[in-house]
Amino acid sequence: MKPILTLGIIGGNGWLGSALGRSVLSSGLISPNQLVVTASREHNRYQDWPGVICVESADALLEVAEVVVVSVRPEQFSLLTLSLENRLVISLMAKVPIVALAAATGSNRIVRAMPNAAASVGRSYTPWCAMPGLSAEDCAFVQRLFSACGVSDEVEDESQIDYLTALTGSGPAFPALLADALIQHAITQGISPTVAQRGVLQTLSGASQLMLDENASPADMVARFLDYGGTTTEGLNAMLQHGFRDAVQEGMKAAYGAVKC
Numbered sequence: 150m151k152p153i154l155t156l157g158i159i160g161g162n163g164w165l166g167s168a169l170g171r172s173v174l175s176s177g178l179i180s181p182n183q184l185v186v187t188a189s190r191e192h193n194r195y196q197d198w199p200g201v202i203c204v205e206s207a208d209a210l211l212e213v214a215e216v217v218v219v220s221v222r223p224e225q226f227s228l229l230t231l232s233l234e235n236r237l238v239i240s241l242m243a244k245v246p247i248v249a250l251a252a253a254t255g256s257n258r259i260v261r262a263m264p265n266a267a268a269s270v271g272r273s274y275t276p277w278c279a280m281p282g283l284s285a286e287d288c289a290f291v292q293r294l295f296s297a298c299g300v301s302d303e304v305e306d307e308s309q310i311d312y313l314t315a316l317t318g319s320g321p322a323f324p325a326l327l328a329d330a331l332i333q334h335a336i337t338q339g340i341s342p343t344v345a346q347r348g349v350l351q352t353l354s355g356a357s358q359l360m361l362d363e364n365a366s367p368a369d370m371v372a373r374f375l376d377y378g379g380t381t382t383e384g385l386n387a388m389l390q391h392g393f394r395d396a397v398q399e400g401m402k403a404a405y406g407a408v409k410c
C-alpha cells in the first residue's frame with residue numbers, strides 16, 4: 150500500500166478535527182510532519198507533537214496536503230473556496246451531501262464520514278461512505294484512518310450517514326443525558342457529586358463493555374433484568390411506564406429531522 154504523504158485537516162484545531170488529528174498521531178498512522186492543520190502556531194491542540202505543520206488558512210494547507218479532511222461547521226463550508234481536483238477529500242460535516250462536496254471542490258474522490266466526540270479518546274464509532282468509483286486503495290486508507298480513532302464501518306449509502314449522524318454522531322450526548330439524570334437523583338439522596346459521577350460513569354462504561362464482551366444485545370440485557378424480579382426490575386418498569394422509550398424516539402426524530410433540514 151502506498152504510504153500517505155501529507156494529511157491536511159481544515160478545521161484541524163476544532164473539536165472533532167483535533168480529535169481526529171491527535172488520534173492519528175497517537176496511533177502512529179502518520180508522523181507529525183505528515184499532518185498539516187489550520188491552527189495558529191502559538192495556540193493549537195498539538196503541543197505534544199511540535200512537528201505538526203500549523204497554517205493560518207485553508208489555501209496554505211492545500212499547498213501541501215495530498216489528502217484533505219474537511220472539518221468545519223456546515224455553515225462555514227459555504228464560505229470556503231476549495232479547488233481539490235484529483236485529491237482525496239474526506240468530509241466530517243453533518244448535512245453536506247456528496248453532490249455538494251463534489252460541486253464545491255471539483256474532486257471525484259469524495260468520502261463522507263461521521264465520527265463522534267469519543268474520537269478524542271480513540272473510542273469513536275465512525276461510519277463512512279464513498280462516492281461511486283473510489284479506488285480500493287483510497288477506501289483502505291479511509292478505513293485505516295478511522296480505525297485509528299475507534300471502530301469504523303463502510304456503509305451502503307449516504308442516506309445511512311445522514312441517519313447515523315443523528316444516532317452515533319450525536320450519540321455520546323445521549324448517554325450523557327441519562328448519566329446526568331442519574332447523578333442528579335443520586336445527589337438528592339445525599340451521595341456526594343464525586344461518588345455519584347464516578348459511580349454512574351463507571352456503570353455506563355461497564356454496562357457497554359459487558360454487552361460487548363458477552364455479545365449480548367441491550368434488549369437481552371433489559372429482558373434479563375425485567376425477568377429477575379428484583380430492585381432493577383422495579384426501576385426499569387417505572388422508567389418504561391413514564392415514557393422512557395417515547396422520549397428517546399422523539400429525541401431521535403428531532404435529531405434526524407435536523408440532519409435532513
Ligand SMILES: NC(=O)C1=CN([C@@H]2O[C@H](COP(=O)(O)OP(=O)(O)OC[C@H]3O[C@@H](n4cnc5c(N)ncnc54)[C@H](OP(=O)(O)O)[C@@H]3O)[C@@H](O)[C@H]2O)C=CC1
Nearest residue numbers: 160162163164165166187220221222223225242243266318
Ligand atoms: N463535535 C462533534 O461531536 C461532531 C462534529 N461533527 C462535524 O464536524 C464538523 C466540525 O465540528 P466541530 O469540530 O464540532 O466544530 P468546531 O467549531 O469545534 O471546529 C470547527 C473548526 O473549523 C475552523 N474553521 C472554520 N472556518 C474555517 C476556514 N474558513 N478555514 C480554516 N478553518 C476554519 C474553526 O476555526 P475558528 O474557531 O478559528 O473559526 C474551528 O477550529 C462539523 O461539520 C460537524 O457537523 C460530526 C460529528 C460529531
Ligand SMILES: O=C(O)[C@@H]1CCC=N1
Nearest residue numbers: 243314315318319320
Ligand atoms: O451536533 C452536531 O451538529 C454535530 C453533528 C453530529 C454530532 N455533532
